[in-house]
Amino acid sequence: MDRKTIIAFGLIVLVIVILPYYYKLVIPEQAQQEPPVDSVAVVSEPVRQQTETAIGEEATPEHVEEWGGGGDQAYDPVAADLGFSAENSPESIIVDTPLYELVFSSRGAVLTDMRLKQYEGIDDGLVQLIRQQSADILSIVLYNNGRKFDTQGLRFQPNKKRISLHEGQTGSLLFEARNERGGVIRKTYTFNADHYPFELQLKTAGFSGIDSFYDVVWGSGLEITEPDSIQDIQYAQAYAYMGDELETFKGKGDRTVEGQASGITEWVAQRNKYFAAVILPRSSMGRGVEFKILAQPKTGKNRPKVYGMALKMDGKTDVEPAQFEVYCGPLDQSRLKEIHPNLEEMMSWGWPIIEPFSKGVLWSLKFLHGFIPNYGFVLIIFSVFVKILVWPLTHKSTRAMSRMSAVQPMMKEIQEKYKGQPEKLNKAVMQLYKEEGVNPFSSCWPTLLQMPLLYSLFIIFRATIQLRGEPFIFWITDLSKPDIIFDLPFSIPLYGAHVALLPIFMGITQFLMSKVMITDPKQKPTMYMMPFFMVMIFNNFPSGLTLYYTLFNLLTYLQQTYLKQQVAKPVVRKS
Numbered sequence: 001m002d003r004k005t006i007i008a009f010g011l012i013v014l015v016i017v018i019l020p021y022y023y024k025l026v027i028p029e030q031a032q033q034e035p036p037v038d039s040v041a042v043v044s045e046p047v048r049q050q051t052e053t054a055i056g057e058e059a060t061p062e063h064v065e066e067w068g069g070g071g072d073q074a075y076d077p078v079a080a081d082l083g084f085s086a087e088n089s090p091e092s093i094i095v096d097t098p099l100y101e102l103v104f105s106s107r108g109a110v111l112t113d114m115r116l117k118q119y120e121g122i123d124d125g126l127v128q129l130i131r132q133q134s135a136d137i138l139s140i141v142l143y144n145n146g147r148k149f150d151t152q153g154l155r156f157q158p159n160k161k162r163i164s165l166h167e168g169q170t171g172s173l174l175f176e177a178r179n180e181r182g183g184v185i186r187k188t189y190t191f192n193a194d195h196y197p198f199e200l201q202l203k204t205a206g207f208s209g210i211d212s213f214y215d216v217v218w219g220s221g222l223e224i225t226e227p228d229s230i231q232d233i234q235y236a237q238a239y240a241y242m243g244d245e246l247e248t249f250k251g252k253g254d255r256t257v258e259g260q261a262s263g264i265t266e267w268v269a270q271r272n273k274y275f276a277a278v279i280l281p282r283s284s285m286g287r288g289v290e291f292k293i294l295a296q297p298k299t300g301k302n303r304p305k306v307y308g309m310a311l312k313m314d315g316k317t318d319v320e321p322a323q324f325e326v327y328c329g330p331l332d333q334s335r336l337k338e339i340h341p342n343l344e345e346m347m348s349w350g351w352p353i354i355e356p357f358s359k360g361v362l363w364s365l366k367f368l369h370g371f372i373p374n375y376g377f378v379l380i381i382f383s384v385f386v387k388i389l390v391w392p393l394t395h396k397s398t399r400a401m402s403r404m405s406a407v408q409p410m411m412k413e414i415q416e417k418y419k420g421q422p423e424k425l426n427k428a429v430m431q432l433y434k435e436e437g438v439n440p441f442s443s444c445w446p447t448l449l450q451m452p453l454l455y456s457l458f459i460i461f462r463a464t465i466q467l468r469g470e471p472f473i474f475w476i477t478d479l480s481k482p483d484i485i486f487d488l489p490f491s492i493p494l495y496g497a498h499v500a501l502l503p504i505f506m507g508i509t510q511f512l513m514s515k516v517m518i519t520d521p522k523q524k525p526t527m528y529m530m531p532f533f534m535v536m537i538f539n540n541f542p543s544g545l546t547l548y549y550t551l552f553n554l555l556t557y558l559q560q561t562y563l564k565q566q567v568a569k570p571v572v573r574k575s
Contacts, residue, residue: 001152023259076150082207083179087155095173097165097193100328101126109156109175109187111137114328116275119225120469127225129275129328133541136219138279138326140187140202141310142317143211151177151185152217164507165193190554196329197339199282204322212316216279216324217291221306222272228481230302231273235463238270238307239346240289246345251293251305260312262288269346270307274465276331279311280340282323288312330465333362348463351457357456365466375479376472382552387559390450394559406486407432461545472547475501479544495536507535509553516560 042519077084087107095102103113113130121127127205130137135152142149156175163171170192177185183206190199204210224232238249242263249259265286269278292308315322327339336343349355354365364385410432420424461467467479476483482500491497 014405072392076142076149078149083181086153086157087188095163106156108139108152110139116381121225122227128223131220131223134220136217139217141215145209167378169193192512197325197327200324202317210318213314215310215312218308219308231305233302235273238309240268241266241342249291254295254387256295258292260290268309268311274331278327280325282325284315286311287314332465348459350459354452354456358460361456361460375467375470379548383548387555434495467544476543480542483543496540500539502543503535503538504551506538506546507531509550510534513557
């Protein structure tokens with residue numbers, strides 16, 4: 001392999017690993033300056049406006065967490081005018097299914113707690129999706145003669161104290177808030193023990209002045225679910241599918257961002273690394289979304305964000321009940337597609353050119369897992385499959401590199417002969433390439449053609465929930481986390497504050513691969529530098545990703561050794 005090829009290969013690896021982080025650092029999200037959004041009209045193309053305010057280091061969680069207040073302060077003065085009672089002693093109502101446990105509050109009939117039974121959370125508990133002390137999850141904001149009527153603080157009487165569902169069963173939970181004049185607000189939740197989505201029905205009756213628009217609120221974001229909180233912080237963002245386009249809302253540094261977007265809205269959602277919450281209107285489309293991205297006090301070097309959203313709806317709820325579907329669960333492509341065909345767009349697929357490869361990789365992993373119960377062995381089989389798939393490209397690249405190495409002595413002769421005569425040198429080199437049938441770029445193109453596949457592997461292995469919590473063997477207990485064997489009493493820049501074993505194995509395989517590919521003694525520093533660099537980088541990556549690349553490097557080393565023996569033939573210069 002010539003020096004230019006080595007440099008190109010090294011740069012390609014750097015691009016694969018570092019480019020996503022580089023973009024986050026140097027390309028800030030740009031605030032779009034749009035015309036003011038009409039509060040009622042619905043347009044087919046999204047229209048968006050937003051404002052930003054920076055918070056100081058003295059910011060406290062209390063003043064940035066709630067969408068519109070909380071606790072007793074959430075009791076709306078319009079509610080008092082309409083004769084509704086405040087809830088000062090809220091009750092908790094539990095819904096228990098094989099998939100999750102929900103807790104609702106009689107204050108506002110809102111969701112206050114959700115634990116997923118099939119996923120382990122922090123400190124060996126279950127994954128908790130609702131942030132502590134949240135008081136506005138699935139809260140309803142009505143409007144009375146143009147006045148905002150927040151139902152978050154109202155007393156809602158539940159018809160049950162607890163619902164326990166077993167496989168195949170369904171159940172409903174009815175909340176009613178009544179005023180002294182006979183008016184009623186009904187929120188009915190319907191659950192299926194076999195599915196994560198549940199239904200919400202909203203109905204009002206018996207009081208006048210209710211406007212034909214309202215909001216469904218998810219105001220307090222999602223809880224951090226991973227021990228390494230920076231992962232959740234990096235992946236966290238909110239979405240609205242409007243006018244056949246995915247609108248993305250992302251926090252910016254220490255800024256609190258709020259605004260609204262108007263347009264036909266099919267769903268709103270937010271996510272962290274592995275889980276999502278989605279609200280889908282079923283009786284009619286939404287007309288827009290209001291959003292607040294609330295910057296929180298720093299946790300170490302990171303500043304978490306709370307993503308609050310309100311789905312803006314049109315409709316007379318006293319004439320026809322409004323129907324919604326709510327999904328709180330894993331970011332699993334197959335589950336999301338069952339709910340809505342476009343929900344998978346909020347998953348991490350990479351750039352458009354990479355997306356087909358990413359979906360193919362995920363499909364392959366799930367297909368193999370149907371036969372092989374251990375995802376670690378799935379990765380082993382998959383790495384062999386990928387190596388077979390790219391064998392023709394690697395074979396062609398190896399042949400080209402061997403041919404280039406074989407003509408190097410003749411290249412040196414020409415360089416000595418035409419030293420100081422660049423025009424004659426270039427002409428002689430091109431003539432040599434032509435006579436020997438050598439293309440200096442033929443060894444690079446096969447490698448470049450593999451890049452979309454290699455990058456898609458990097459994306460999927462880092463963020464797919466299929467690997468979360470999945471053990472392999474011995475010390476590798478979770479393929480979605482680094483395989484830490486011991487912690488360090490200090491932190492090393494780039495490397496971290498722990499030692500993982502698989503990255504060391506990967507560094508060894510990288511060294512072996514470099515050794516068999518590098519023939520020029522002048523390029524030996526590269527042989528040592530690249531493995532060291534890869535060990536530093538991969539020490540914080542999921543063990544599943546590191547396991548795959550370790551196996552891939554080992555197979556590449558064996559392949560290169562074999563091909564080198566097969567294709568390395570001496571070049572006889574033609575007379």
